[in-house]
Amino acid sequence: MMQAITIPVNKTKIVRYLIGAILFVVLGALFVLKPFLFIRSEDPTVIKIIGYICTAFFGIGIVVFVQKLRNKKDGLFIDADGITDNSSGISAGRVLWRDVKSIRLEQVADQPIIMLDVKDPLSYLQRQQNPVKKRAMELTYQLYKTPVAVSAQFLNTGAEELLRLLENAFKEFRGQ
Numbered sequence: 001m002m003q004a005i006t007i008p009v010n011k012t013k014i015v016r017y018l019i020g021a022i023l024f025v026v027l028g029a030l031f032v033l034k035p036f037l038f039i040r041s042e043d044p045t046v047i048k049i050i051g052y053i054c055t056a057f058f059g060i061g062i063v064v065f066v067q068k069l070r071n072k073k074d075g076l077f078i079d080a081d082g083i084t085d086n087s088s089g090i091s092a093g094r095v096l097w098r099d100v101k102s103i104r105l106e107q108v109a110d111q112p113i114i115m116l117d118v119k120d121p122l123s124y125l126q127r128q129q130n131p132v133k134k135r136a137m138e139l140t141y142q143l144y145k146t147p148v149a150v151s152a153q154f155l156n157t158g159a160e161e162l163l164r165l166l167e168n169a170f171k172e173f174r175g176q
Helices: 011-033 045-070 121-126 131-144 159-174
Strands: 005-007 076-079 082-085 093-096 100-108 111-118 149-151
Touching (some): 076 159, 100 159, 111 159, 121 131, 149 159
Antiparallel strands (some): 005 076, 076 082, 082 093, 100 111, 111 149
């Protein structure tokens, strides 16, 4: 029987991203409040629009990173029945090995992402209640034919090691 594996969230990485998001919110606010510090044109409309977009996008990032820092759940839990993914803002939650067909590694914007191909992808989409997370999972499904993607970006492990752990647990489940 497989021994459960717990992989914690890497709080140091999250703090770095949080600091970056705060800096971009400050920069975006400066674009809105003091646009002439950054342009020589008479019309500050474009720089203000960029400032609003920057402030909104990275402001959302701040909220997400603060929530991740306050969350006491482990980033990823692997056991004999499947995984529980809390590693990102759009994680699928509990994924049972009996639902998994295969595991593969994809490069998404130069970031290694582990895709779990599931037998009934629509059931994983339907159980997602948050509309933003659901839309992100739908996009993942459209692009990669699965809504279940696991990133090691905020975990205390690398993508290759995570892939190895997941593949070994899946093989053990299948009795290989």
